[in-house]
Amino acid sequence: MKKKTIAALLAAALVLSPVMGCSSPSGESAAPGSAAASAADGGGDEAQPSGEATPLTFWTYVEQHTEFFIDAADTWNAAHPDEPIELSTETYPVPDMHSKLLVTLQSGDGAPDIVDVNVARFSDFMQEGEEVFVPLNDIIEPEKEHFLEPVLDIYKYNGNYYGLEYHVGAPTIFYNTEILGAAGVKPEDIVTWEDFHEAGKKVLEATGKPMITFDVSDMWQSYIMMCMNGGDYFDADGNCIIDSEENAEVLQFMLDMLADGTAVTTPGGNIHTEEFYGYMAQGGTASLLECFWYLNRFTDYMTELSGKVAVASPPVWEEGNTYPVFGGTGTAITVQCENQDLAKRFLAEAKTSEEGAGKIWTVLGFDPLRWDVWDTDVTKEQNKFTDYFGEDIFDVVLSMKDGYQKSNITASPKFSAASNLVNSNLLFQVLSEKSASPQDALNAIAQEIENTQ
């Protein structure tokens, strides 16, 4: 009898164990591999919170953003001892975080209070009839005049702002001055892409090295060039215009440079790979095109080039060209957040305040949205970036200030499909395999995007 009871209990335990496993309260435990951090107690004696801390959760896919928000929580708790917060952060790989966010938003439970959403995935969450993020108008509008509006507008739907960027993501070109010097080329003489191509010929002749590498598995570099030429993947209303002449012209220009050897395809497929870091660090190419935030890739992975890299605005197609800005990551507050007002005020202080904007530079090394800090002492203070690139880094961002334009990156929910197709097919077919002409390849991609539901 006793044996039977034990057997029954064991069986019952086994039956219930998988079910029990699912029912732990959401947010209570961190997923395996995630970094959970509490920032409620920071700030020393003065910062000791006196009230009961309100828990807030934050999900991101960038480890450095975690550091930034933990620092922001410390600052908040020091400034608001009567209203402290306890910030739990979790970091996931990009696809995992977005699919986890989708599932929690679908199920109506378990979503974080504050979340980082990749700009290329933002429109996946923003479709008619559903509001999964909280409008941030009341924290953005009072400070709007200090902000670069094109970047704010990326996350604007029906007059409401649903996300707040970390940085402008100003398109930037980085020149290896040692290689340019050997060919007698000065960065300031390169104004147009045509000048750039000509300079490339001199560099190739003098050093045997290419002027630039073109990515075949990452869209951003060609996207910058296409937007500067008046192209984009979608128009402001979300209609697909990827097969435009402007886009084809850019691909043709890239092909021309590849043909005469002034450019090569990027080792490793794109400039965010170990293969490329090694290649660039060993002086493999004279320049690279990316956004301002790429500064930290140099300081972290290409220390050999310290003092040998000049930061400049990208060449233009013709005078009066604008520079596309598309940020990179929008921070949003989900509708599941129970303390939306507090979360908003915290987010405002972390990102929209002058101090917060300064931290975006000092902690993250990004170009903050608040342009009124670009020319202050904060950006001139000595840090690893000024040591590497010199003190006038922000002059470049300032020189482009009036030429920034919003890209239509969040205009269509099909953007993630388009970027996947460009990353995996278009660039490779046109630039590497050369199996299709730019216009034919773009037409095929446009057709495929059309078929995507």
Add this chain to the structure above:
Amino acid sequence: MKKKKLFTQKTVPYLFCAPFLLSFFIFLLYPMLNMICTSVFNLQGVSTYVFVGADHYRRLLTDPHIVSAVLNSIGFTVGIVVVNVVFAMLLAILLNNRLTPLRNVFRSALYIPALTSIVVAGIFFRLFFAGNADTPLNLLAGLFGQSAREWLYDTKLTGILALVFTSTWRWLGMNLLYFLSGLQTISPELYDAAYVDGANAWQKFRYVTLPGLRPILVFVITILTYGGLRMFGESYVLWRNSNTPGDIGLTIVLYIYRTAFGQFDMGYASAMSVVLFAFLMVLNAVFIKVFGIGKGGTGR
């Protein structure tokens, strides 16, 4: 009385099976039925599903990436089955021979890669196949007068070869172990009898070893085939995330993953999964028929 009724000889087996059955229904059967259901809907936004009927299945017929994914998966599967069966069997025979020196060392050494994580192995091989002139493979190619090339971004064939190489490196030791265990079940008397009958080495292999290894061969071919067709990790790591340029390393499961989690196109991804499932079931039936699995007496 009630207690007695609960624990009868008839009910207790069900009670013991309940954990498995519940897990099966909740974690396998329900998601599968849900997948079939989702395949006729289209996800718009976060939670709005719109009925689209057979649209996703029709799209499958015109999607150019499906062709690449299927060809890559089949190419990879054929590659690993051939390489892993032939090499593993030959190595097993070699390492089963008492005359082979250091055979225990080799057995362990060949098994060690199976213990490494695919992420670690993938990163190593990504750099191994990289286009930089100073990578091991390009240095090796240089010795034969070949210029440096981007092996992972060259052609579909080099892509599949890279996948087969990486996968074989990891799993050869495991398959070797299966064959070794199979070889050790063959009675030495059979070899003695063959020797007495005047059989040469090839005849011994053909008429004693090979029939003796038949159950293991069937097992290895089966697991390699299914492993190959649902391969994901190697491709995901070698080409970083899910973007394999020109579909060079795109496999069926990677494409499903990219569609579902890269684009939130859950309906289409489900439709692909349903078709893959149906195909694997048909393949299953073929395997059962051809190899006579489950009939019993499949012995030598």
